[in-house]
Amino acid sequence: MNKGKGMSNIKVFLKLIKYTWLASPLTFSVLIVASLIFSILRYSEIVVLQSLFDNILKVANGSTYDIMITPILAILVILILNPVAEWLEFLAQGYFWRRGNGYMQSLFHNRINEMDLIDYEDVKKFDDIKKASLGNQEAPNGIRIIVQILFLYLPFLLITALYLISVKPMLVFAIVLIFIPVLVSELIKISDNYDFEDKIANRRRKTEYFEGCITSKEYFKETLVNGSFNYFYSLFVDSNKKFSKEFVNVKNKLLKIAIVMRGVNTLGYLSTLGLLIYYLYNGSISVSQFAAVYYSIDKITTMLKNLIANIGEALAGISTTSFLVRFINEKKEIEIEEELSKTGDIVLRDVSFIYPNANKNALSNVNLRIKAGTSVAIVGENGSGKSTLTKVIMGLYKPSQGEVQYDGKNMEKYSKSSKFTNISAVFQNFIKYKLPAEDNIRISNFSSQDSIGNVSSQINLSFDDLKINNETILSRDFGGQELSGGEWQRLAIARGLYRPHNLIVLDEPTAAIDPIEEANVFCTFKKLSNNRTCIFVTHRLGSTQIADKIVVMEDGKIVEEGTNQELINLKGKYYGLLESQAKWYKR
The missing domain is CATH 1.20.1560.10 (ABC transporter type 1, transmembrane domain)
Structure with missing residues (x-):
């Protein structure tokens, strides 16, 4: 042996x-x-x-x-x-x-x-x-x-x-x-x-x-x-x-x-x-x-x-x-079980991150302050580190160097239950659970007795329009019904909204819907997240103007940050990306 x-x-x-x-x-x-x-x-x-x-x-x-x-x-x-x-x-x-x-x-x-x-x-x-x-x-x-x-x-x-x-x-x-x-x-x-x-x-x-x-x-x-x-x-x-x-x-x-x-x-x-x-x-x-x-x-x-x-x-x-x-029986680090507040500022200090077996950092010396109750858009080209940054902010990844602080406390020292309480997220590659339609939303907060109707109506998700009910299994594998990509995306967003949160992260969850509808979704999120911190990642820069602050990523580093107008006036990376995308819609 x-x-x-x-x-x-x-x-x-x-x-x-x-x-x-x-x-x-x-x-x-x-x-x-x-x-x-x-x-x-x-x-x-x-x-x-x-x-x-x-x-x-x-x-x-x-x-x-x-x-x-x-x-x-x-x-x-x-x-x-x-x-x-x-x-x-x-x-x-x-x-x-x-x-x-x-x-x-x-x-x-x-x-x-x-x-x-x-x-x-x-x-x-x-x-x-x-x-x-x-x-x-x-x-x-x-x-x-x-x-x-x-x-x-x-x-x-x-x-x-x-x-x-x-x-x-x-x-x-x-x-x-x-x-x-x-x-x-x-x-x-x-x-x-x-x-x-x-x-x-x-x-x-x-x-x-x-x-x-x-x-x-x-x-x-x-x-x-x-x-x-x-x-x-x-x-x-x-x-x-x-x-x-x-x-x-x-x-x-x-x-x-x-x-x-x-x-x-x-x-x-x-x-x-x-x-x-x-x-x-x-x-x-x-x-x-x-x-x-x-x-x-x-x-x-x-x-x-x-x-x-x-x-x-x-x-x-x-x-x-x-x-x-x-x-x-692998030894695990002793973690703090007390509640980690999500109502204060989030601060990243000299944060770097590298994936296992990678030959370069995905994030390098990132310093960022996200003020409580504000909305922040993270933008950049593919591979710039946007999604990695959000995962580090949420505590899904531990920084290779530096630390992420919530209300002045190092997040890394806290247990998973402490980290993820009062945090919600909707990812681009969200899961399509082969469960009843209602459970697909309630799964983010099964302890709640609140109706799912409130969050569904806020993003124009109607089971009647989809010709399903709460008990409809969302999979043909089990004799149920399948949804389109856009319909699934709305359901995933409703799931994220249903979870109690003081911080919500949206990592490109609107890729299957058109740009105008995406802007409407982000506006809804901002409205619903009043006095809560909201972070969203998008490759469509037309939606970023609603954010209180925009963070521009390149090669794992923050190269620009400011409001939409400040970055346009700067005529730097953000301005170049915005101009490039504007050409898509010109005839």
Whole structure:
């Protein structure tokens, strides 16, 4: 197994035990009891069998048949208890997996909720998330098997080993020859599997992505029109070949090791059988002992095979799950939970920001003051840093350098709930939730009992005009109705307005509507945001004149700021952009 970062494999294992116990203490306890019952029943079979053989020999030598009653009754009890124990174990396993899986999923989802937006821009971090998601299914199964190893297999093997020692100590040594090589083989397999998953995560994501470009609804339209199926298929095949090559290399290595270890395992079994025959021949053991021991060897061999298989499955599960446990237990900075006021000025001091794996800053030494209750328009050419700046202002991205202050307090030190309370936003790439129409708006403030009608009417959004009602599912995928781009955009804007806010950010949310309607939307926002801070990003400069201040971005820097008239008089970057766009509308 991998020499994990930040947490040893022992700590990973102990964490998993803790999590599965917390998921359901009762189920955990029932599984332990069921495993112990099975262990006792398996050993009892050997003891009762030897007693039965002894009594059969005694009857053959003239004893009465009465001595056969006790071992026969014991066998009947074992036969009755076996299905009961199997039923109990089956139920415990099922509940154990469901409860454990649900609990581990909740931990994973809660950890995702704590992540920063920038983590999804970081390839390594995104790979960690992908690997952690694979551990969701494996955790409870791995721990369930560990519980059964500890309370079913090991007690049985320990008691049976003591029994064999009482007969002939050398027999235990032969059993070890059966067990050790297979265990070593499994440990090597787990180590290689862990390293394989760690190494191949990025390749796996690429392969899945290329397949999605062929099969998913999201890409199908353009793939079909562009005739790019063969292109994406070739990328998928090539990526899959590289993935398969790594997979085959690992399996070939494991196969060679398994062949050697299986030879040692067979040697152990033959040695055990040979010893039994030798001891019977020289009179060291009786016929009944030979039968019982041979039966126990067969039971032990079966149990060992199951044990080894289970150890391999458990270690594989825990190996994969270790990504999840390490992900869940990553150290997080202590954050302030108290409310962060959004009613004061917002100040950026020497703020710089760089994306992971980028070779230059997206923002460089930005200094800006946004006065409380004012409206600010952020403009600039594509790639100038407009959207990045708004994300830094909102706290979605942490500055690489400098700080963002809300009412004099450094925003970075506060928790997500503190940062985003009383902030609303509408982004250009807003989400089209496949939910009822009303929920698409209320999702921004489900705790409110206010009608959505007020915000809808303010931006001329009418469900009646759209021929839908509050319960209409906005997706044909679920038998509902689809909206046009402009209709979706109005709904997203209503969602942003419905959320309580002292600060609202509009990051080019009006791209699907015409310039005149965009100006009307921004005017509405300014009116509705009276005494609230409003920041909007737009590439249509005709709408910016309503803003109290305009900020002009270029190459991640603020190159101009002022009112519409001040910047026109300056005849700089803003003026040039304005003149350039004016030509679009001249005939």
